[in-house]
Amino acid sequence: MPAPSAARASAYLDHAADTPVLPAAAEAMLAELTRTGNASALHTSGRTARRVVEEAREELAAALGARPGEVVLTGGGTESDNLAVKGLYWARRSGPGGDPRRTRVLVSAVEHHGVLDPAHWLADPATGQGAVVEELPVDGEGRLRLDALRASVERDPASVALISVMWANNEVGTLQPLREVVDLAAEHGIPVHSDAVQAVGQVPVDFAASGLAALSLTGHKLGGPTGVGALVLRRGTALVPVLHGGGQEGGVRSGSVDAASARALAVATTAAVATLGERAAALSVLRDQLEAAVLAAVPGAVVRGPASAADRLPGLLHVTVPGAEGDALLYLLDARGVECSTGSACTAGVPQPSHVLRAMGLSDAEAQGALRFSLGRTSTAADVALVAEVIGPVVERARTAGLALVSS
Amino acid sequence: MRVLAALSGGVDSAVAAARAVDAGHEVVAVHLALASASPSATPGRARGCCTVEDSRDARRAADVIGVPFYVWDLSERFGRDVVDDFVAEYAAGRTPNPCVRCNQKVKFAALADRALALGFDAVATGHYARLLDGPGTTTGGRELHRSHDLGKDQSYVLAVLPPERLATALFPLGGAADKDEVRAEAAARGLGVADKPDSTDICFVPDGDTRAWLGARVSGAGSEAGDVVDASGAVVGAHDGAAGYTVGQRRGLRLGTPAPDGKPRYVLSVSVAERRVVVGAAEDLDVDVLTGDGAVWCGPAPEVGARLGAQVRAHGREMGCTVERADGGELRVRLDEPARGVAPGQLLALYDGTRVVGSATLSSAVRAERATLGA
Numbered sequence: 185m186p187a188p189s190a191a192r193a194s195a196y197l198d199h200a201a202d203t204p205v206l207p208a209a210a211e212a213m214l215a216e217l218t219r220t221g222n223a224s225a226l227h228t229s230g231r232t233a234r235r236v237v238e239e240a241r242e243e244l245a246a247a248l249g250a251r252p253g254e255v256v257l258t259g260g261g262t263e264s265d266n267l268a269v270k271g272l273y274w275a276r277r278s279g280p281g282g283d284p285r286r287t288r289v290l291v292s293a294v295e296h297h298g299v300l301d302p303a304h305w306l307a308d309p310a311t312g313q314g315a316v317v318e319e320l321p322v323d324g325e326g327r328l329r330l331d332a333l334r335a336s337v338e339r340d341p342a343s344v345a346l347i348s349v350m351w352a353n354n355e356v357g358t359l360q361p362l363r364e365v366v367d368l369a370a371e372h373g374i375p376v377h378s379d380a381v382q383a384v385g386q387v388p389v390d391f392a393a394s395g396l397a398a399l400s401l402t403g404h405k406l407g408g409p410t411g412v413g414a415l416v417l418r419r420g421t422a423l424v425p426v427l428h429g430g431g432q433e434g435g436v437r438s439g440s441v442d443a444a445s446a447r448a449l450a451v452a453t454t455a456a457v458a459t460l461g462e463r464a465a466a467l468s469v470l471r472d473q474l475e476a477a478v479l480a481a482v483p484g485a486v487v488r489g490p491a492s493a494a495d496r497l498p499g500l501l502h503v504t505v506p507g508a509e510g511d512a513l514l515y516l517l518d519a520r521g522v523e524c525s526t527g528s529a530c531t532a533g534v535p536q537p538s539h540v541l542r543a544m545g546l547s548d549a550e551a552q553g554a555l556r557f558s559l560g561r562t563s564t565a566a567d568v569a570l571v572a573e574v575i576g577p578v579v580e581r582a583r584t585a586g587l588a589l590v591s592s
Numbered sequence: 593m594r595v596l597a598a599l600s601g602g603v604d605s606a607v608a609a610a611r612a613v614d615a616g617h618e619v620v621a622v623h624l625a626l627a628s629a630s631p632s633a634t635p636g637r638a639r640g641c642c643t644v645e646d647s648r649d650a651r652r653a654a655d656v657i658g659v660p661f662y663v664w665d666l667s668e669r670f671g672r673d674v675v676d677d678f679v680a681e682y683a684a685g686r687t688p689n690p691c692v693r694c695n696q697k698v699k700f701a702a703l704a705d706r707a708l709a710l711g712f713d714a715v716a717t718g719h720y721a722r723l724l725d726g727p728g729t730t731t732g733g734r735e736l737h738r739s740h741d742l743g744k745d746q747s748y749v750l751a752v753l754p755p756e757r758l759a760t761a762l763f764p765l766g767g768a769a770d771k772d773e774v775r776a777e778a779a780a781r782g783l784g785v786a787d788k789p790d791s792t793d794i795c796f797v798p799d800g801d802t803r804a805w806l807g808a809r810v811s812g813a814g815s816e817a818g819d820v821v822d823a824s825g826a827v828v829g830a831h832d833g834a835a836g837y838t839v840g841q842r843r844g845l846r847l848g849t850p851a852p853d854g855k856p857r858y859v860l861s862v863s864v865a866e867r868r869v870v871v872g873a874a875e876d877l878d879v880d881v882l883t884g885d886g887a888v889w890c891g892p893a894p895e896v897g898a899r900l901g902a903q904v905r906a907h908g909r910e911m912g913c914t915v916e917r918a919d920g921g922e923l924r925v926r927l928d929e930p931a932r933g934v935a936p937g938q939l940l941a942l943y944d945g946t947r948v949v950g951s952a953t954l955s956s957a958v959r960a961e962r963a964t965l966g967a
Binding site: 514516518519584 | 663
């Protein structure tokens with residue numbers, strides 16, 4: 185295959201990791217960045233900043249079907265997830281209305297580490313938090329098994345502190361049956377949190393209608409900046425803060441509020457939600473073309489995640505390539521201008537078998553050659569064409585390299 | 593050429609990669625994750641080439657040099673072929689060199705194979721050694737030589753590479769005047785690792801306490817208590833595992849009975865099967881007939897009778913020798929002068945001037961007259 189040259193075509197297909205900042209969001213951010221004033225201060229500059237923050241909060245609430253007072257600004261998805269999981273757990277066990285018997289934290293086995301890790305932290309004997317985590321199984325498409333959730337809850341509803349189930353999976357794009365989860369939890373008064381980081385701006389999200397107690401989102405997956413997000417927290421839901429200090433955000437999240445980021449997040453979220461329908465339609469077409477191209481060029485490739493378009497994110501394609509290793513595929517694709525991901529988290533850059541694929545029943549060997557292509561606002565038919573051009577030879581070469589590693 | 597540069601996170605490999613870029617090669621950097629999943633190594637906490645900090649330093653160096661960076665997980669191979677081998681060799685009473693095995697089985701085997709399969713032409717490392725290309729060379733082909741700076745020379749740990757491996761190797765630091773030159777160059781290039789200390793210990797032994805590390809891993813006969821005896825067979829002490837002893841070792845013998853002449857005693861040999869450690873006087877360590885197996889020739893095999901230099905440890909001195917046997921994988925040499933502290937398991941590397949001829953792993957090291965008597 186031809187060696188990659190300096191001036192080459194490139195295709196950015198990693199929008200689920202980070203999507204380009206919307207120009208309007210960047211402009212709004214820059215305008216606020218150059219202005220002085222702490223939103224907590226009482227003078228004119230402070231009042232101006234506060235007004236920016238509160239208008240952003242109102243705009244976000246409107247875009248998400250929430251009340252302004254329910255929007256807690258945070259430093260991003262991971263912080264929102266930590267705040268929800270730990271904060272709900274602590275509040276449900278102690279404090280007004282708390283019950284120390286509520287030790288069980290129920291999560292789907294395919295949650296992002298932003299949820300899984302704080303849950304397991306609460307259950308780690310070394311932290312003395314006393315939680316018991318139950319990772320609930322998913323089916324072969326990555327969808328939570330409601331029968332397992334029901335069995336788990338009904339075994340002892342009084343001991344469940346919270347349930348956390350993501351809105352859409354970040355690796356394979358599966359939309360979770362949140363309606364059913366919330367209805368089941370409501371029977372027992374159990375709060376449900378959902379990590380909607382991949383969902384907001386991609387599929388319709390209406391917080392009020394969802395019945396959720398809490399919902400996480402982040403800026404950089406929907407055209408806003410990195411480092412800002414929100415936890416939407418239903419009014420009246422008790423939550424113990426993780427960050428203590430100046431008492432900002434209703435005492436739930438201390439720290440000077442970043443007015444510029446809040447403004448940019450609001451602009452981006454509003455735009456992403458407003459254009460969701462047309463973008464989803466366009467991305468679905470591109471995604472299906474990409475799927476057809478990959479399957480045509482790669483013998484043995486298997487598409488993972490829901491078969492039905494209605495059950496998944498519109499712009500995400502996950503495939504596993506038998507006989508190839510994910511990191512070899514990534515390198516070879518990168519060298520040819522295609523930027524994508526294996527979809528799973530890394531430890532010091534070392535690819536680990538995906539816990540999502542494992543939970544879906546794949547063996548470590550099957551999970552090895554995983555590739556996640558995620559499309560977004562700036563994706564074009566040319567991106568698909570570049571993947572179609574290079575994926576066949578890349579896989580062939582990666583398979584040879586995989587063999588080299590096994591046999592040498 | 594398309595060059596895969598192995599970045600350890602240290603200064604040498606970073607400068608080597610930068611020099612490969614300067615030489616006009618298309619360079620991609622890779623850091624090897626070696627300890628993470630190794631069943632025998634302490635998970636995650638090893639130092640040397642295996643830590644998260646080193647991985648971060650390597651990534652930053654790649655950023656500064658301006659080349660793509662990847663981490664490849666070769667921990668399974670490393671665990672099996674280097675760490676487990678290290679334990680097994682000690683358990684069998686031998687003294688292995690893990691860096692040699694890492695080069696032979698991981699860097700210039702698993703890594704190189706994968707690199708070539710992915711379309712690279714060569715693997716570059718920060719080793720201090722030189723590759724000279726024919727036809728102007730003595731052998732007419734590519735030759736491995738000691739580095740320009742003999743004080744830093746690392747050709748010994750590369751003496752296990754056959755011609756087909758040397759063909760795809762690149763050692764950009766071989767011509768460096770000294771380490772100071774490399775550090776100065778690193779600083780001039782803006783590499784933050786310029787003043788990072790050299791790694792000295794075995795990278796997978798977290799605190800440098802090899803004996804304790806081995807003690808926790810060696811099982812079987814090598815870990816069982818037994819007698820320390822003198823050359824006559826008289827019991828002079830006890831040990832709690834023969835595998836913990838190395839030929840030439842003086843410290844930690846804890847002998848109850850002093851030597852008749854009052855002189856210090858040293859480990860002469862270790863027999864794991866008999867759970868026995870033999871000690872004696874310093875002069876009893878003298879050996880001059882070295883026999884090895886698993887010979888690898890970096891170029892043509894030497895003739896019997898060839899006069900060469902022998903080296904038995906990484907920074908040991910070179911000793912004159914005559915080749916007595918070089919047949920298949922077997923090698924026997926006779927040293928001009930007896931040498932001390934030579935143990936089975938060590939690598940015997942042979943040199944012709946600065947050229948590395950090849951190597952073999954020592955299976956025995958004896959004194960000629962004893963060998964004759966024993967025969």
